[in-house]
Amino acid sequence: MAIMQVQGLRVFREVARHGSITAAARTLAYTQSAVSRQIAALEADVGATLLDRAARGVTLTEAGRCLLDHADAVLDRLDVARRDIAALRDLGAGRIRIGAFATAMAALVPRAVAAFQAEHPAVAVHLVEGLTPRLLERIADGDADIAVVSSPPDDPPDHTRYRLHHLLDERLLVAVPRDHRLARRRQVRAAELAGESFIAGSADAEQTLLRATLPAGWTPRVDIVVREWTGKLGCVAAGLGIALVPALAVRATPADLALIRLRDASVRRIHAVTAAGRTPPAAVPALLRQLRAAAPTLTARR
């Protein structure tokens, strides 16, 4: 048995509106016979007479009136469905869930998101900060749509599970006081920092940053631990030591200290990551474009 064709309902609604099969056929660009048959099929389907045929057009029966209500609702709902999906596609609606590691949250992601929202104000943005492994989990589980993660060049996220969109390679900077012996240098080698006292964000964080590059067995001397960037850089400015600064964390060069490129430090590769097998929300490519646009502004050296 035919299963209540949408086309049939559409035709039926038009017939009901016009009170005439012929008139409905005209506006639908069908022949009268086609419409007549559509109605007949619909009647056979629902098992009731829908129209009373008279000399001048047709009239709805009780069953016809009943069906018309439902047909209107159904057709309207289908229009809504079509519109909703189009809105999702054209970024007139929807949602994007973004994950990013802490440093990316400093400037890269906020700038990209701001530009994205200016372009697509109807899309809801969810932001989550986290460490790279956890962010990748979220992507794999479908709990986030896109994540900005950092990874060593020799250990990128599994490209069979993730689609990687390279954004930039993050340089590591060294912050030194204005009067430091290296303050005039544009770049230094890590080895030259041996013997310096490091001001760290946490006891072993800088070790992680330097580990890949520094000679094995060499451990930077950490005398002061300061959590916040402002405090850390304040200590540097006061001459208490030097500090490693990921380039992404720098929004503007502070006046009272120097930032020197660490020449041979392993760069961290910054990727935007999406799930490999999944069709991303339409907002993802748009945000990706903004991330790509924002990335160069943060790698340029001042």
Place this chain on the structure above:
Amino acid sequence: MAIMQVQGLRVFREVARHGSITAAARTLAYTQSAVSRQIAALEADVGATLLDRAARGVTLTEAGRCLLDHADAVLDRLDVARRDIAALRDLGAGRIRIGAFATAMAALVPRAVAAFQAEHPAVAVHLVEGLTPRLLERIADGDADIAVVSSPPDDPPDHTRYRLHHLLDERLLVAVPRDHRLARRRQVRAAELAGESFIAGSADAEQTLLRATLPAGWTPRVDIVVREWTGKLGCVAAGLGIALVPALAVRATPADLALIRLRDASVRRIHAVTAAGRTPPAAVPALLRQLRAAAPTLTARR
């Protein structure tokens, strides 16, 4: 372009439920290829990818989840429509608007309606009392579904505009006091009533009742006018005169008077009338059956 086939939505819902095209195909008794194509067609129609195809089954995309909501609503609504129409057809719902002239309201219609309601308690019954011409108007205008009307045998309602369902021919009775000279008779001729004093319901109502049969120029003598049947029959019992009584108005023979069949009075034909060109609500045939069942019980002479 195809217009969002219902079948497509149904298939899509099943696929979403199972998370697998093959599994959905099995439960739908289709081949995997058919379902795969249905989904592809739906995707082309809405202009968005609905499923992510993985090695183990499929997952909904954002657009897919969006469409699923709407598809559920639409399919549910179609089921409701089907159910509603079936209910109308099977008298599990709906309404019937009945018109009837006053005398029919005394017993015929109430009995039929009572039996009908016992059979189909879900159908709402609207009752309207009125004169035959007005009732016929209502039928023609679609303001009533069925009407019980009376008409002279030689002037039935226009059968091109109305479907007539003959219920009974109503005899006219004469009510006389128990000690009246005619009280023992089973029937009388109208001519035998000449000279009698009539107790009428209204000044000229009885003339209407008798006009067709009585010799032209003969006018029954009306001395007393009493509106109500009970009062009218009370007057007869008290010996104040005799009265004409439509058979339908008699529910039980009063003990204190005699009812005599008026042999040559023009009978009134009682029809149930429906609109000729219109499909009646399903309740109409059912009520018609009850009217036909109730009619004989009111024509049988006690």
Place this chain on the structure above:
DNA sequence: TGGCTGCGATGCGCGACTAGCATGGCCATC
């Protein structure tokens, strides 16, 4: 690592469906 299995996509062919054409019947109007 190579066969195996399960899943979805697709080329091909046939059957069913459906729209169009032409015709016929019915009713109202002139």
Place this chain on the structure above:
DNA sequence: GATGGCCATGCTAGTCGCGCATCGCAGCCA
């Protein structure tokens, strides 16, 4: 009684959709 408008229907051709078979791909296991 003729005419015109409206709906139903027999017939035909084009289209669509399903099934069959096959292919490609990914994960699994020995």
